[in-house]
Amino acid sequence: MASGSGSLMWFRKGLRIHDNPALEYAAKGTRFLYPVFVIDPHYMEPDPNAFSPGSPRAGLNRIRFLLESLVDLDLSLKKLGSRLLVLKGEPSEVLIRCLKEWDITKLCFEYDTEPYYQALDLKVKTGASTAGIEVFSPVSHTLFNPADIIHKNGGRPPLSYQSFVKLAGQPSWASSPLSITLSSLPHVGDVGSCEISEVPTIEELGYGESPQDCFSPFRGGESEALKRLRESIADKVWVATFEKPKGNPSAFLKPATTVLSPYLKFGCLSSRYFYQCLQDVYRNVKRHTSPPVSLVGQLLWRDFFYTVALGTPNFDQMRGNRICKQIPWNDNDELLATWREARTGYPWIDAIMVQLCKWGWMHHLARHSVACFLTRGDLFVHWEKGRDVFERLLIDSDWAINNGNWLWLSCSSFFYQYNRIYSPISFGKKYDPNGDYIRHFLPVLKDMPKEYIYEPWTAPLSVQTKAKCIIGRDYPKPVVPHDSESKECRRKMAEAYTLNQKLKGVVSEEDLKNSRRKLEEHPEQEAKTKRIRQKPVG
DNA sequence: ACTGGGTTGAGGTT
DNA sequence: AACCTCAACCCAGT
Secondary structure: OOOOOEEEEEEOOOOOOOOOHHHHHHHOOOOEEEEEEEEOHHHHOOOOOOOOOEOOOOEHHHHHHHHHHHHHHHHHHHHOOOOOEEEEOOHHHHHHHHHHHOOEEEEEOOOOOOHHHHHHHHHHHHHHHHOOOEEEOOOOOOOOOHHHHHHHOOOOOOOOHHHHHHHHOOOOOOOOOOOOOOOOOOEOOOOOOOOOEOOOOOOOOOOOOOOHHHOOOOOOOHHHHHHHHHHHHHOHHHHHHOOHHHOOOOOOOOOOOOOOHHHHHOOOOOHHHHHHHHHHHHHOOOOOOOOOOOHHHHHHHHHHHHHHHHOOOOOOOOOOOOOOOOOOOEOOHHHHHHHHOOOOOOHHHHHHHHHHHHHOOOOHHHHHHHHHHHHHHOOOEOHHHHHHHHHHHOOOOOHHHHHHHHHHHOOOOOOOOOOOOOOOOHHHHOOOOOOHHHHHHOHHHOOOOOOOOOOHHHOOHHHHHHOOOOEOOOEOOOOOOHHHHHHHHHHHHHHHHHHHHHOOOOOOHHHHHHHHHHHOOOHHHHHHHHOOOOOOOO
């Protein structure tokens, strides 16, 4: 049994030293500090049945990003005279055992709004409180406290960005200095009989050799986050003129955005620190862009989705979600698989899906393109299926933001202009007429002339032969014809909207079944859409 | 009941 | 690069 008063700092997200209120409080006035990370097998252990390498919950790129973040955190803690204690098991069981074993009087961890953590944290808090242990769980992942905003709005979250911004106002801590550096931390006490390990490697977790070209180019960790932040804000003109919708989704050698999202997701970077750095830049320039398109605007989008997600039961599904339109999506796993496996036959769509698999990151507008294509634009597959794929493969996948954006793009909530469909051909072409992005991520098309690279099935056979890429053999034909299928999707969306209006949003499983039947009562039209119009090869 | 704004469509014309 | 038109809105907030 360890002696004296001890604090336990439980890291989950918030994998950083700077601006970490829970860590600061844990370190204050204590003899021993135990910084802990618990490896939840469900999140970390290999799942041989998953469609991509990784655990049941996360693809390998995100697991790797997390491990890199933990190694960096451990290094930083060591510089401060401490270290990271890594434990394995069901987190609440592991923690409650540690609390007893180490004679802890103070338990600190960052407040989290995700349903998974809300349930877990309640268990841990109850356990700790019953044992007379002080629990400190501050809000430090977001700019605002989502619960405060919901309360301010009378118990329901604001459902538009503008009303959210108005309601939120200035962040209360905006002008107060944040704690950016710590000079030292209390020692780690005796760990008793608890099984402590170093941060495991990917191999130690049971993952074999993975293909070299599937490594994300983005490295995890607070050090990397702060370096990236410094590089991003060094160009003051770029920061001051940043407009998200004007970014180029096909830029990959130098992405058009900061790529700070994965660092914000794991809390390697404090959103409040990022916010203050941006305000510093704004103060030193004549004019700057504003929300929603500015960089500060992006941080507010993040808080917006966190707030709506916290205040909306069943936010991550269609059924029982009061802000989600009930739409008779089809349940076609065949179509889903072509999308997921980057073989839709639309090079712009497939290249983006390859970037998702290999990098775990793609530009916001690229995400829009493929999300629209899967759901209301072409395939009419349920947004929850696409959400699952993103949630697994993105290194920055964030429960509130990912679900919020899928609701948005599928015209299920927030955004309702279902007539605006991204063209899988012309949208990418306007940014990258030469098709360099496609050539990079789909090397099979690297010699296709630019006239045909967005629609290779229209290339004469002689051109296909010369490019060493025969469509239908080396690269697939389009899974559906965009022109007719997008029209069909518009029709289905219009029907679904009418139904939702008629039934005032209370749409039963039976209503959806009937709706599906009704929508498919046009066999000739259906047959027509299945055929793919293309120039005869040769 | 009304108002007004909706981060980022496509394809055409000026 | 800015501005229509397409076919036609939707809904959150007040």
